[in-house]
Amino acid sequence: MTTxxxxxxxxxxxxxxxxxxxENPRVALVLADISSGVPQVVRAAKAHPDRVINVGIRExxxxxxxxxxxxxGLRPIVHSYAPFLVERAYEQIKLDFEHQGVGGIxxxxxxxxxxxxxxxxxxxxxxxxxxxxxxxxxIVHVPGHxxxxxxxxxxxxxxxxxxxxxxxxxxNGVPRxxxxxxxxxxxxxxxxxxxxxxxxxxxLAAAEGTGWRVAYAxxxxxxxxxxxxxxxxxxxxxxxxxxxxTSAHVLSEALADRPHRLLSIGVKRxxxxxxxxxxxxxxxxxxxxxxxxxxxxxxAR
Amino acid sequence: xxxxxxxYDDLLPLMRRAVDPLYGxxxxxxxxxxxxxxxxxxxxxxxxxxxxxxxxxxxxxxNAHAFYSVLTAKGFIPAEWMDTAFGPDSRLGxxxxxxxxxxxxxxxxxxxHGLPLAVGTALGLRAQGVDAHLYVLIGDAELDEGxxxxxxxxxxxxxxxxxxxxxxxxxxxxxxWPGGIASRFTxxxxxxxxxxxxxxxxxxxxxxxxxxRHPHVxxxxxxxxx
Numbered sequence: 001m002t003t004x005x006x007x008x009x010x011x012x013x014x015x016x017x018x019x020x021x022x023e024n025p026r027v028a029l030v031l032a033d034i035s036s037g038v039p040q041v042v043r044a045a046k047a048h049p050d051r052v053i054n055v056g057i058r059e060x061x062x063x064x065x066x067x068x069x070x071x072x073g074l075r076p077i078v079h080s081y082a083p084f085l086v087e088r089a090y091e092q093i094k095l096d097f098e099h100q101g102v103g104g105i106x107x108x109x110x111x112x113x114x115x116x117x118x119x120x121x122x123x124x125x126x127x128x129x130x131x132x133x134x135x136x137x138x139i140v141h142v143p144g145h146x147x148x149x150x151x152x153x154x155x156x157x158x159x160x161x162x163x164x165x166x167x168x169x170x171x172n173g174v175p176r177x178x179x180x181x182x183x184x185x186x187x188x189x190x191x192x193x194x195x196x197x198x199x200x201x202x203x204l205a206a207a208e209g210t211g212w213r214v215a216y217a218x219x220x221x222x223x224x225x226x227x228x229x230x231x232x233x234x235x236x237x238x239x240x241x242x243x244x245x246t247s248a249h250v251l252s253e254a255l256a257d258r259p260h261r262l263l264s265i266g267v268k269r270x271x272x273x274x275x276x277x278x279x280x281x282x283x284x285x286x287x288x289x290x291x292x293x294x295x296x297x298x299x300a301r
Numbered sequence: 302x303x304x305x306x307x308x309y310d311d312l313l314p315l316m317r318r319a320v321d322p323l324y325g326x327x328x329x330x331x332x333x334x335x336x337x338x339x340x341x342x343x344x345x346x347x348x349x350x351x352x353x354x355x356x357x358x359x360x361x362x363x364n365a366h367a368f369y370s371v372l373t374a375k376g377f378i379p380a381e382w383m384d385t386a387f388g389p390d391s392r393l394g395x396x397x398x399x400x401x402x403x404x405x406x407x408x409x410x411x412x413x414h415g416l417p418l419a420v421g422t423a424l425g426l427r428a429q430g431v432d433a434h435l436y437v438l439i440g441d442a443e444l445d446e447g448x449x450x451x452x453x454x455x456x457x458x459x460x461x462x463x464x465x466x467x468x469x470x471x472x473x474x475x476x477x478w479p480g481g482i483a484s485r486f487t488x489x490x491x492x493x494x495x496x497x498x499x500x501x502x503x504x505x506x507x508x509x510x511x512x513x514r515h516p517h518v519x520x521x522x523x524x525x526x527x
């Protein structure tokens with residue numbers, strides 16, 4: 001994962017959300033202090049004090065408030081740092097949105113280890129698999145570039161779907177338009193390597209000079225299994241910037257009727273008690289180009 | 302709108318028609334819920350989808366027996382549903398589900414969810430210019446849940462005057478509330494009234510004691526008679 005974008009995903013998210021609050025009287029933003037002091041949020045709160053809601057550092061209340069807003073007919077966007085939004089308030093996501101039968105848009109920052117120097121308390125590699133444990137058909141977006149944030153967010157705001165957007169400071173060099181489908185990026189006669197979100201540039205670097213075919217996904221739930229079946233040969237690799245194997249059950253089920261081999265690569269389930277940078281942690285977990293080259297290369301032989 | 306088919310005297314017999322295989326009915330909340338629906342709430346089966354209706358959030362979901370009997374008496378659900386309650390084809394569980402029960406505003410069961418949800422709904426109605434009141438029933442033991450205290454502090458700080466909480470105090474909090482339950486609310490700017498949770502006139506007076514500018518809490522004392 002490389003960090004190259006000048007305007008981060010969070011900035012695009014907050015710009016778009018502020019615009020949506022202006023345009024659409026149903027849209028409300030719920031925060032627990034984090035991002036509340038960003039200029040575009042401060043402006044939006046001044047213009048629409050009823051629909052920019054900062055509850056303080058109270059994540060259970062933040063998500064519960066989002067559910068209550070949805071029950072009242074609004075379209076809540078609930079936003080915080082990933083582990084505090086998804087893990088600390090997990091029962092609220094399950095009961096206050098899903099079990100009530102209402103929708104909302106949950107948007108996290110921080111990803112698996114964006115702020116590696118902050119340590120494990122600020123890491124959230126389990127988030128996507130936690131949504132997999134909820135039966136409520138969550139749509140999960142994992143943008144790989146700031147340019148991939150506005151479209152899905154605007155689309156989500158126009159529906160009543162349950163949506164999770166996982167933002168990161170890690171980003172690929174250029175944005176790609178996927179329309180929620182698996183996007184072919186590189187052709188070849190080797191294994192199909194699916195790169196999710198910000199892992200694409202490292203996967204492409206590792207794939208250079210190989211016969212691997214590379215495809216890109218930034219919407220992982222629902223997963224484009226039709227595209228997968230159309231592209232997959234015998235050997236399939238998926239590289240995800242969160243827990244290793246998170247999507248294995250989806251891919252296995254989609255390919256259950258044909259002989260195939262699947263290699264899942266992602267963040268290891270381990271508390272390393274290490275700081276440093278996100279790039280350091282990419283190496284610890286084998287998500288840098290050199291590690292990917294070695295592991296996928298061995299699988300492809 | 303037809304007249305409600307049942308009166309207060311029918312509530313206990315209605316509750317007894319619903320047989321929970323594990324627990325008997327418990328009626329500590331019955332008079333509070335009845336008084337709300339009979340005298341306070343501006344909602345009927347005909348206005349159950351009206352955005353301007355008053356709303357009752359039963360956060361203490363395990364008091365479903367009492368809640369269903371009042372919903373029956375007020376015409377939200379047919380009395381026959383009580384005979385098959387909690388069964389394999391019933392819409393009535395020992396915790397209410399808003400997607401299954403007409404008149405149930407939230408799905409409850411896990412404690413500490415009703416008040417945060419009500420905060421969100423109050424904000425959502427205010428944002429739409431809707432003048433409706435929300436009443437949330439929680440228990441004195443349910444008050445242990447930290448999410449309630451997040452909501453109490455925030456609702457007080459932002460003067461959510463559309464919100465009234467009734468704490469049914471049946472003395473079941475394991476560690477009690479030294480200094481009183483009301484102090485947890487008044488410290489955050491709520492108004493508070495204590496009442497006998499069985500006396501309908503007293504309950505009505507306590508619930509109506511809110512000033513509309515601050516959130517209000519009613520501490521209602523009652524224990525189950527059955």
